[in-house]
Amino acid sequence: MNLPIHPMLRDIAAGLRSHPGRTLLSFLGIAVGAAALSILWNVTDALRLKASQMQTDFGVNTFSIIRPPDDSGERRPIRRAHLRLLAANLPGTAVSGWQAYPLESDTGRNPYRLLITDQHLPAVRPWKLTAGRFIDRTDIALRRPVAALSKTLADRENIRPGDTFSIRLAPFTVIGIIDTGMTSLDTSDFNTALSAGERAAFIPWSLAPNWVTDYVPPEESLDAVFVRASTPSAMTRELATARALFAQPDHLVPDAEWITPETVTQRIRQWQHLIEWSAGGIALLCLALGGATLMSLMVSNITERIPEIGLRISLGASRAHIVLLFLLESLAITTLAALAGALTARATLLLFRAHLPIPLSFTAASLFLPVALTVALGALFSIWPALIAGRISPAEALRND
């Protein structure tokens, strides 16, 4: 089969130009599908990375006990007494915990989480201190108004160690900046309790929280307790001991959740599957709609170009030439639409990434794999109409005017 490139490109361009309306519709349908697929890919890629990053952030040897937030006060809370119980019975471990309050910054620009904690938190959460220091025993004992800020919050508020950070109009001296790792996943109960979040301020837990909230929780209650095992091999045993301690009548917290690194990964995977099934379904639906439009474009295109098919055959085209002509036309529009959709999606995500509540990952694969999948689907939807074109009888085609 003779396949010169230039006439083939001319044929493709002429074919697409002949029905601009339908070409545009197919283009849009496919581009939207490719964009949705591209976004999905970005998010699931990011979730995959996030799952392993969260495991690292959480600490491979760390387990935690959390209790879903409950304002009724009827349920039994996790208390600081639990921390003391764990520390006393699990020698060699590091134990810490926090109580969290969502707040709006006094500048009115940044919502953040106020975390009331102790000096042991850096020992159980492997976060990087980027400047200054964390809260220490003296800060807690002397009830100093000091705060360590997460890097994102400090950057947004343009604050450095030594500056003053105002919490509900109370001045706090910033003593350190900490990179809290886990980002953009603070929307579930699980993460609210477990994750400090991107924007967080840590203050000594000896300071009463009553000035930040109208509701004062039962004394010394905690949202989360973290335990770093003494050695990796001791984790299973120490986890079992902790469970046994929490099962005692005096320390029983019936609705407590036990979070291990495996649980973290499992939860992330649940998220991932939810997004894959929902967004993936939408993306595939868009692609199917785009593909169906493309198929209808091709069928109508072929119907209107029957005399041209006859002419081509009379001039020496084989059936394979005709099939290839319509396949390439459809592949051209699919490829262009897929590229346009994926690039638009990426540009939009890059532009609005700061305002999106989802994690994103901008890899080459997340750009090109959706394009490849879209083109493959386009080819699949084009095969049947192209084969129909190849089966048209030239005698009948030339009779058709």
Place this chain on the structure above:
Amino acid sequence: MNRTQPILAMHHVGKSFATAVGPVRVLNDINVTIYPGDFVALSGPSGSGKTTLLNLASLLDHPTEGDILFDAQLTRTLSPETLAMLRREKTGMVFQHFHLLSRRTALENVAFRFRYAPEGRTEAHRLAAAALDRVGLAAVAHRTARLMSGGEMQRTAIARAIAKPPLILFADEPTGNLDSENTARIMELFQQINREGIAILLATHNKALLPFCSRHLICTDGHIIEETLSA
């Protein structure tokens, strides 16, 4: 005139079409031979089978009975690729509705003759320009087909058919959409092409065209009768 080696020989050719109510026989026991230099008119009323015969002769369709020899090759033994090559290299076709690509220029339409041929783009355009010159359309070579008159369109179609000189030119009602003045010009053009040695098989129901031809075949109810033309 060389009578030893026919370009086209149809022996006992029949053609039926399958329909919902059973097969419909369109052509019966057709025996036609066309030699180089022949200018054959194929006339007959609408529905008599002229176009079907033309499609069989131009290798666009296959007979259900009988044999066709094209340039001494038995067509039923040829592969689709060889048939496509014979159509490309040895036949030319002109249609009643011209079948030009409306968004392309006259030159591009004529060069389209070489779309599936080995000639390169430059050579194709050179031959197309020469063919347009032969049919008197050099001046409108760059005019888009849809902006041309009916006569110009048909001459462009003829230029496309002869841009690569065929052994035989098939014309199906080539003047059916033209006025008498353009009809005369087109027929003179066909005569000129025929004088250069290209055989022509022209299907028409217009008896006014017969004086331009050297032979006359009458198609009636699927049969062919040859009528001797007066000089």
